[in-house]
Amino acid sequence: xxxxxxxxDRGKGMNEEGSVMSGAAQGEEGRRGQPEAGPPxxxxxxxxxxxxxxxxxxLAERGLExxxxxxAVDPHSPGECDVGGVARTQWAQLDVGDIGxxxxxxxxxxxxxCPMVQVDYSLWTSSKxxxxxxxxxxxxxxxxxxxxxxxxxxxxxxxxxYARRLEEYLRGRFTPGRVPTFELSGxxxxxxxxxxxxxxxxxxxxxxxxxxxxxxxxQHVFDTMRRIPVVTSTQDFSETFRTVRDNLVPTKSSFxxxxxxxxxxxxxxxFPRDTPMGLSPLLSTLNDYVSKxxxxxxxxxxxxxxxxKYMTSCTERREAEYEDISWWDFIEGDRLxxxxxxxxxxxxxxxxxxxxRKSDARxxxxxxxxxxxxxxxxxxxxxxxxxxxxxxxxxxxxxxxLQEAQGVRFHVGHLSDFxxxxxxKKIMPVISGDGADELDxxxxxxxxxxxxxxxxxxPRAQVGDPYEPGLAKRFLDVYxxxxxxxxxEVQDFEKLAAWAEELKEKDWNNPDHMADNPLQHxxxxxxxxxxxxxxxxxxxxxxDSAWRLSSISQPRFWHRRRDISDAYRGILSVDIGNVYTxxxxxxxxxxGQSPGKTMWESTPAEIAEEVWSQVVDTLGKDxxxxxxxxxxxxxxxxFDAETNRPIRNxxxxxxxxxxxxxxxxxxxxxxxxxxxxxxxxxxYMQTYTRLTxxxxxNESGRHAANAILDDLQRRESSLxxxxxxxxxxxxxxxxxxxxxxxxxxxxxHYPGSGDEExxxxxxxxxxxxxxxxxxxxxxxxxxxEALLRAITEGTEKGPALSSIMATIASSLGLPTRS
Numbered sequence: 001x002x003x004x005x006x007x008x009d010r011g012k013g014m015n016e017e018g019s020v021m022s023g024a025a026q027g028e029e030g031r032r033g034q035p036e037a038g039p040p041x042x043x044x045x046x047x048x049x050x051x052x053x054x055x056x057x058x059l060a061e062r063g064l065e066x067x068x069x070x071x072a073v074d075p076h077s078p079g080e081c082d083v084g085g086v087a088r089t090q091w092a093q094l095d096v097g098d099i100g101x102x103x104x105x106x107x108x109x110x111x112x113x114c115p116m117v118q119v120d121y122s123l124w125t126s127s128k129x130x131x132x133x134x135x136x137x138x139x140x141x142x143x144x145x146x147x148x149x150x151x152x153x154x155x156x157x158x159x160x161x162y163a164r165r166l167e168e169y170l171r172g173r174f175t176p177g178r179v180p181t182f183e184l185s186g187x188x189x190x191x192x193x194x195x196x197x198x199x200x201x202x203x204x205x206x207x208x209x210x211x212x213x214x215x216x217x218x219q220h221v222f223d224t225m226r227r228i229p230v231v232t233s234t235q236d237f238s239e240t241f242r243t244v245r246d247n248l249v250p251t252k253s254s255f256x257x258x259x260x261x262x263x264x265x266x267x268x269x270x271f272p273r274d275t276p277m278g279l280s281p282l283l284s285t286l287n288d289y290v291s292k293x294x295x296x297x298x299x300x301x302x303x304x305x306x307x308x309k310y311m312t313s314c315t316e317r318r319e320a321e322y323e324d325i326s327w328w329d330f331i332e333g334d335r336l337x338x339x340x341x342x343x344x345x346x347x348x349x350x351x352x353x354x355x356x357r358k359s360d361a362r363x364x365x366x367x368x369x370x371x372x373x374x375x376x377x378x379x380x381x382x383x384x385x386x387x388x389x390x391x392x393x394x395x396x397x398x399x400x401x402l403q404e405a406q407g408v409r410f411h412v413g414h415l416s417d418f419x420x421x422x423x424x425k426k427i428m429p430v431i432s433g434d435g436a437d438e439l440d441x442x443x444x445x446x447x448x449x450x451x452x453x454x455x456x457x458x459p460r461a462q463v464g465d466p467y468e469p470g471l472a473k474r475f476l477d478v479y480x481x482x483x484x485x486x487x488x489e490v491q492d493f494e495k496l497a498a499w500a501e502e503l504k505e506k507d508w509n510n511p512d513h514m515a516d517n518p519l520q521h522x523x524x525x526x527x528x529x530x531x532x533x534x535x536x537x538x539x540x541x542x543x544d545s546a547w548r549l550s551s552i553s554q555p556r557f558w559h560r561r562r563d564i565s566d567a568y569r570g571i572l573s574v575d576i577g578n579v580y581t582x583x584x585x586x587x588x589x590x591x592g593q594s595p596g597k598t599m600w601e602s603t604p605a606e607i608a609e610e611v612w613s614q615v616v617d618t619l620g621k622d623x624x625x626x627x628x629x630x631x632x633x634x635x636x637x638x639f640d641a642e643t644n645r646p647i648r649n650x651x652x653x654x655x656x657x658x659x660x661x662x663x664x665x666x667x668x669x670x671x672x673x674x675x676x677x678x679x680x681x682x683x684y685m686q687t688y689t690r691l692t693x694x695x696x697x698n699e700s701g702r703h704a705a706n707a708i709l710d711d712l713q714r715r716e717s718s719l720x721x722x723x724x725x726x727x728x729x730x731x732x733x734x735x736x737x738x739x740x741x742x743x744x745x746x747x748x749h750y751p752g753s754g755d756e757e758x759x760x761x762x763x764x765x766x767x768x769x770x771x772x773x774x775x776x777x778x779x780x781x782x783x784x785e786a787l788l789r790a791i792t793e794g795t796e797k798g799p800a801l802s803s804i805m806a807t808i809a810s811s812l813g814l815p816t817r818s
Contacts, residue, residue, distance in 0.1 A: 039712050039715045039716045039719065040442045040443050040444050040677070040712075041065060041442055041443070042064070042065045042066070042067065042440070042442070042443040042444070043055070043056075043059050043064050043065070043066045043067070043443065043444045043445075043446060043708065044066075044067045044068075044069065044429065044435075044439070044443055044444070044445050044446070045066060045067065045068045045069070045446045045448055046069050046414070046415040046429070046445070046446065046447050046448060046449055047068075047069075047070060047085070047447070047448035047449045047450070047682075048068050048069075048070035048072070048081055048082070048083040048084070048085065048399075048410065048448075049083075049084065049085020049086065049087070049448060049450075049682075049697060050084070050085060050087060050221075050694050050697035050698055050701070051085075051448040051681040051682045051683070051697040051698070051700050051701040051704070052068060052070070052085075052446070052448030052681065052701065053068070053083060053084075053395075053398055053399075053402070053701070054220075054224060054681075054697070054698045054700075054701025054702060054705070055446050055448060055681055055701045055704050055705050056068050056402055056408050057224060057227070057228075057398075057402060057406075057701075058701070058702060058705035058724045059705050059708065059709075060402060060406035060407065060408050061227075061406060062709070062721045062722070064708075065407070066402075066406075066407075066408045066409070067408070067409045067410075067411060067435060067438070068081070068083075068402075068408060068409070068410050068411065069081075069410075069411045069412075069413045069414065069415065069431060069433070069434075069435055070082065070083065070410065070411070070412065070413075070414075071412070071413065071414035071433070072088075073115060073412055074115075075091055075113045075114070075115035075116065076091075076115075076116060077116075078115070078116055078117060078118045079118075079412065080410065080412070081410050081411065081412045082391075083395050083398065083399045083410075084390065084391060084394075084395040085450075085697075086209045086450075086636065086651045087208075087209065087212070087390055087395075087694055088208075088390060088391050088395055089206050089207070089208055089389040089390050089391035089392065089395075090112075090113075090206075090207040090208055090209065090632070090634070090635045091113040091204055091205070091206065091207065091391075092110035092111060092112060092113055092204075092205040092206075092207045092632045093110060093111050093112075093113050093114065093145075093200065093202035093203065093204060093205065094108070094110055094111075094202060094203040094205060094567045094630060107527075107605070107608050107609070107612075107627070107628050107629065107630055107631050108629065108630040108631075109604050109605065109608070109630065109631060109632070109633070110205045110207065110528070110630050110631065110632040111141055112635055113202075113204070114134065114137050114138060114200050114202075115134075116197060116198065116199050117130050117131060117134050117197075117198045118195055118196070118197050118198070119131055119166055119195065119196045119197075119198065120194060120195050121162060121165075121194040121195070121196075122194050131166075131169075131170070131173075131198070132173065134198060135170065135173045135174060138174075138180065138200070139174065139175065139178060144174075144178055144179075144180040145180065145200045145202050146180060146181040146182070146183055146200070147170070147180045147181070147182050147183070147198065147199070147200060148182075148183045148185070148197075148198070148199040148200070149163035149164075149166055149167055149182055149183070149184050149185070149196055149197070149198060150163065150185050150186075150187055150196065150197040150199065151163035151164075151166075151184070151185070151186050151187065151195075151196045151197075152186075152187050152189040152192035152193055152194070152195045152196070152197075153186060153187075153188070153189070153190075153193050153194070154188070154190045154193055155186070155188055156185075156186035156187060156188050157186055158186065158193065159185075159186030159187045159188065159189065159193075160184055160185060160186030161186070162186075162194060162195075162196050163184045163185065163186065163196050164184060166196045166198075167182045167184060170182070203566070203567030204567070205526075205528060205567060205568065205630070205632055206389035206392075206526075206571070207526050207632030207633075207634070207635070208389075208390065208524060208526065208573065208634070209523065209524055209634050209635075209636060209651060210522060210523065210524040210573075210575045210634070211385070211524065211539075211550075211551070211552050211554065211573040211574075211575060212385055212386055212390055212694075213383065213385065213539060213552075214248055214383065214384040214385065214386075215370065215371060215374055215382070215383055216374045216377075216378035216380075216381055216382050216383070216384075217370040217371075217373075217374055217378065217695075217729055217732070218693075218694070218695040219695075219727040219729075219732075220689075220695055220698040220699045220702060220725075220726075220727060221694050221695050221698050222245060223725060224698055225243060225244040225245035225247075225248070225394070226243050226244075226245045227243070228243055228244040228245075228394075228397050228398050228401050229242070229243055229244075229397065229401060229405075230242040230243060230244060230246065230247065230397055231396075231397050231400050231401065244393065244394050244397050244398070247386055247387045247388070247393040247394065248381065248384040248385070248386060248387070249384060249385060249386070249387050249557045250381045250382065250383065250384050251273065251383045251384060251385055251537070251538040251539060251552070251557065252273055252274055252382070252383070252537075252538060253270055253271065253272055253273055253274075253537070253538045254270075254271040254273055254383065254538050254539045254540070254541065255268050255269070255270060255271065255536045255538060255539070255540040255541065256268065256269040256271055256293070256540075256541050256543055257269075257536075257540055257541065257542050257543065257618045257619055258292075258293070258542075258543050258544050258618065259542075259544055259545070259617045259618045259620075260617075260620060265620060266617075266618060266619055266620035267292045267293070268292075268536075268619070269292050269293055272375070273374070273375060273382040273383045273538075274375055274379065274382060275375045275376060275379040293339070293340075293343065294337075294339040294340075295337065295339065295340050296337050296340070298337070299336050299337050299340040302331070302332065302335060302336065303331060303336075303340075303344075305775065305780065306330060306331040306332070307365075307368060307369070307372070308775070309773055309775045310322075310330070310361075310365040310368070310369060311369055311733060311734065311737055312737050312740040312741055312743075312744055312773070312774075312775075313741065313744055313773060314741050314742070314744045314745035314748055315730055315741075315745075316745060316748050316749070317744060317745075317748045317773065318362045318365070318730070319362065320748075322360070322361040322362040322365060323360050323361070323362045323658065323659065323661050323662075324360070324658050324659050325360070325361050325658055326356065326357055326358060326359060326360065326361060326658050327348065327356045327357075327359055327360070327361045327363075327364035327365065328344070328345065328356040328357040329361070330361035330365065331344065331356075333345070333356060333357070342544070343543050343544075344356050345357060346543055346544070346548060347541065347543060348364055349548040349577045349578055350541045350542065350543065350545075350548045350549065350550050350577050351367075351541070351550070351577070352367075352522060352577070352653070352655070352691065352692070352693075354520075354655045354656075358516070358655075358657060358658075359655055359656055359657065359658075360656045360657060360658045360659070360660065360661065361658075362656075362661075362690070363655075363656040363661075363690045363691060366690055366729060366730065367690075367691060369729075369733060370729050373733060373734055376734070377732065377734070383538070383539065385552060385554065385557050386557075387557065387558055387559045388558050388559065388560065409435075411431075411433065411434040411435035412433050412434050413431050413432055413433020413434045413435055413436070414431070414432055414433060415429050415430070415431060415447065415449065415471065416430050416431065416432040417429075417430040417474060418430060418471075418474055418475050418478045419478065420478055420481065420482045420485075421441055423441070424441030424442075425482075425485045425486065426441050426486070426675075426676065426677060427475065427478050427479060427482075427486065427675055427677070427678070428441065429445055443677065444673070444677055444678075444679065444708050444711075445677055445678050445679070446678075446679045446680075446681055446704055446708075447471065447678065447679070447680050447681070447682075448680075448681045448682055448701065448704075449471060449682070450651070450682070451519075451652070451654060451682065451683070451684040452470075452650065452651075452652065453470060453471055454470050454471050454472045454496055454500070454682075454684065455470040455472070455496070455499070455500040455503060456468060456469075456470045456500070457469050457470055457471075457474070467504050469497075469500070470496075470500055472493050472496035472497045472500060473497045473500055473501075475490075475493050475678075476490065476493050476494065476497050479493070479675060486675055486676070487675070487676040488673065488674060488675040488676040488677075489672065489674060489675070490674050490675050491665070491672075491674075492665035492666060492672070492674050492680050492685075493665075493674060493675075493678075493680075495663060495664065495665040496665055496680075496684075498663070499663050499664075502663075503517070503518075503519070506519075508520070508521070508649065508652045509647065509648050509649060511580050511598075511600055514580060516657065518654055518655055518656070518657050518660055519652040519653070519654055519655075520652065520653050520654075520655050521576075521577075521578075521579045521649055521652060521653060522575060522576070522577055522653035523575070523576050523579070523633075523634040523636065523637055523649065523651075524573060524574060524575050524576065524633075524634045525573075525574050525576065525607065525608060525611055525631055525632065525633050525634065526571055526572070526573045526574070526631060526632045527571065527572045527574070527608075527612065527628035527630075527631050528567070528568035528570070528571055528628055528629055528630045528631065528632070529568060529569060529570035529571070529572070529625060529626060529628055529629065530568070530569055530570075530626065530629055531569045531570055531626065532555065532556075532561075532562070532569050532570045533553055533569075533570035533571075533572060533625035533626075534553060534556065534625070535551065535553045535572050535615070535619065535625055536551075536553065536619075537553070537556055538552065539551070539552050540552070540619075542614065542615070542618045544618070545614045545615075545618055546578075546581050546582065546583045546614060547576050547577070547578050547579070547581060547583060547599055547610070547611065547614060548576070548577030548578040548581075549574055549575065549576060549577070549611065549614055549615065549618075550574070550575045550577070551572055551573060551574040551575070551615065552572075552573055553570065553571065553572055554571050554572075554573050555569070555570055555571050568629070568630075570625070572615070572625070572628070574611055574615065576599060576611065578599075579598060579599040579600045579646075580598050580599075580600060581598060582596060582597065582598055583596040583597055583598065583599070583602075583610040583613075583614065596610060597610070599646070600645070600646050601645060602645065602646075603639075603643075603644045603645060604631075604633050604639065604644065607633060608628075608631040608633070612627070612628065634651075636649060636650040636651040637649055637650075638650065653692055654683060654684055654692045655692070656690065661686065661690075664684060664685060664686045665680060665684075665685055665686070666680065666685040666686045666687075666700070666703065667686055668686055668687055668688045668699075668703065668726070668728070669703070669726060671685070671703040671704055671706065671707040672707055673707050673708065673711040679704045679707050679708060680704065681697075681700045681701050681703070681704035682697065682700055683696045683697050683700065685700045685703070687699045687700050687703070688726070688727070688728040688729060688730065689729065699726065699727075702724035702725070702726055703724075703726065705724050706723050706724050706726075709721040709723055709724075710723075740774075743774060744773055744774065747770070747771040747772070747773065747774060747777075748770050748771070749770060750770055750771045
């Protein structure tokens with residue numbers, strides 16, 4: 001394990017060599033009670049999303065025994081849990097033999113992938129419910145696909161006989177007229193004799209909750225990927241010389257697209273994501289912002305100054321002041337031109353379901369800062385995507401590495417409740433499914449479940465259903481009933497329970513409850529094409545789309561080109577950042593037609609048609625793609641059986657409202673073991689990353705692992721575990737500006753001596769008499785505008801500087817950027 005760089009810390013302290021010191025090594029105290037002798041021997045992790053897998057990875061590599069419990073079942077492997085959480089590939093299927101049989105006039109909706117089922121005749125009683133459930137699923141399909149029955153026996157004929165017996169049973173379970181075609185075969189497999197595999201003859205489609213985007217400030221994710229070997233496709237675990245990090249490919253540019261207005265053509269601005277090679281490209285980009293986006297020189301000057309102010313603000317000021325105001329207020333959005341105001345408010349929603357007027361300035365300021373600095377500080381691979389579907393290029397290798405190389409055991413099940421154990425005097429988990437018989441009291445338990453599961457007992461509840469307490473409240477109920485016999489604090493659970501109580505009347509599935517709700521919607525749809533498509537070679541943001549769309553043409557970056565064996569040749573994956581704005585094509589709005597429906601009011605077919613219309617209207621002739629043949633909608637969206645409209649989003653997106661951050665549990669670098677055995681992990685916890693992203697999930701998992709490692713060392717001083725590396729993005733900003741951040745820190749603490757040490761995760765209370773930022777003191781708001789006008793527009797005394805430089809370059813025979 002390599003040493004942390006200068007930007008990495010755990011918020012706890014560092015020794016003289018620069019390595020992070022554990023909390024135990026610094027004499028951490030404050031937990032109530034002293035545990036019994038003998039450290040816990042196992043760790044149980046509930047949830048196999050990125051946070052849970054990260055906990056398992058870090059602890060297993062340090063020699064601990066780890067069990068992971070996950071309710072999602074791998075559709076390709078009966079009896080095994082799926083991994084990756086909301087980031088996993090949502091495999092879907094087409095029940096057709098080839099793409100040519102699909103109509104080119106109307107898009108078809110892909111069906112959720114029907115999992116493979118294995119029947120064991122020696123255990124028919126336990127196998128029968130799975131078979132009957134499979135029949136129920138297949139019966140819902142518009143076109144029933146052929147069903148393959150592969151029997152295992154001592155001979156091929158013996159196996160085929162088992163398959164034929166199952167066929168007779170299945171034919172009696174289907175409705176007349178809806179009986180599928182059965183394809184029978186036998187396989188010589190004496191050790192599995194009596195088993196029959198049930199598969200559907202379908203074409204696989206890689207759907208997803210949303211497309212993968214890897215900016216280069218994702219240091220936690222990249223570090224984990226470097227430690228996951230790419231394994232061969234053979235049955236046995238076999239490492240190659242490559243790692244999952246090698247499965248990332250750069251995208252190089254992003255694009256800002258706007259629909260036509262009036263007689264104008266659609267406009268696209270390239271947002272370069274590589275290192276600027278001189279001043280001319282920067283000036284060209286500024287010109288694009290003025291001429292194509294419609295920004296004024298005043299807009300650019302104001303935004304540049306505000307971003308510079310943020311970059312030169314100390315950590316203490318960011319926490320004490322910027323967490324309590326919106327990004328809109330920080331940039332003084334009301335002073336911008338109407339066009340720039342519109343984009344500043346919409347752009348964060350396109351990126352991550354955030355609204356500038358309602359999201360805190362520190363979160364958005366950090367995000368903007370990192371995205372702007374990526375090409376300068378980390379130019380080797382600024383933005384990236386994966387070389388194949390997420391589960392294929394990442395999670396399959398991760399699970400196999402953890403399972404077969406590190407000994408992690410995976411169980412299909414879920415954490416359903418808690419109970420008090422009279423013998424051990426501890427709170428124990430209640431597991432529904434596999435693994436319950438292996439539990440013992442001498443374990444750590446990490447809850448890496450989703451935020452809906454923590455807040456509500458029934459995350460699938462519909463609008464109007466009675467409220468049921470979630471895991472946090474149920475844990476506290478058990479704790480309060482036996483508090484006198486239990487050790488340790490439970491403040492993380494208390495924070496979550498208080499948050500749940502506050503959000504009880506703010507149902508994220510109810511459009512009337514969304515005005516001030518921190519739980520918003522960010523969902524996705526994928527379009528599949530019969531040919532390769534080129535809808536920009538990178539991530540595209542549709543700035544004025546009604547539903548706040550963004551997209552990427554994924555197979556353009558995949559290593560394997562699609563061929564005749566695939567059901568598609570091209571994919572456009574589109575994220576939807578606003579589900580409550582009325583849709584409507586750009587030309588419809590232009591001619592005075594009324595807007596259409598919101599996404600939440602639309603059927604799946606209407607959603608597909610509206611999203612595709614907004615894409616085409618924004619890109620115009622640049623779309624260069626035929627109409628999709630089919631589509632897949634995020635499976636976390638559930639539709640009403642009667643109206644066929646959305647009623648529930650099982651994966652809401654958590655955003656930071658002003659002053660909300662302090663309500664989250666945990667402190668970066670100081671996660672604590674709760675009630676002597678329990679730790680929380682997830683994107684709802686406090687992290688340095690702050691955004692609800694894969695990076696935050698990975699970082700939170702590392703904090704949770706460190707809490708356990710610290711606790712183990714506290715229990716047994718002879719134990720010594722290397723801690724997990726943590727990177728704080730605020731400590732990895734532009735080094736040239738550090739002296740200005742130090743100046744601001746002294747101003748913030750004035751009239752103090754200026755020698756206070758920066759805090760880790762907690763800024764001290766602002767002293768009375770502390771001074772504003774130096775930009776405010778010097779009243780620099782108007783200074784850059786005159787200079788910027790000279791650069792982009794010219795003055796009465798001469799043309800724009802960018803025009804002059806282009807003329808000089810042309811006269812010298814040098815290339816210029818158009």
